[in-house]
Amino acid sequence: MREPTENREPAAPASPAAEAPGRRP
Numbered sequence: 001m002r003e004p005t006e007n008r009e010p011a012a013p014a015s016p017a018a019e020a021p022g023r024r025p
Helices: 004-008 014-023
Strands: none
Touching: none
């Protein structure tokens, strides 16, 4: 848990990107 920025970068665009098309049918 020392690099929350590198773990959040790929998780941030991957989370909203998968929820955007899934939540907006």
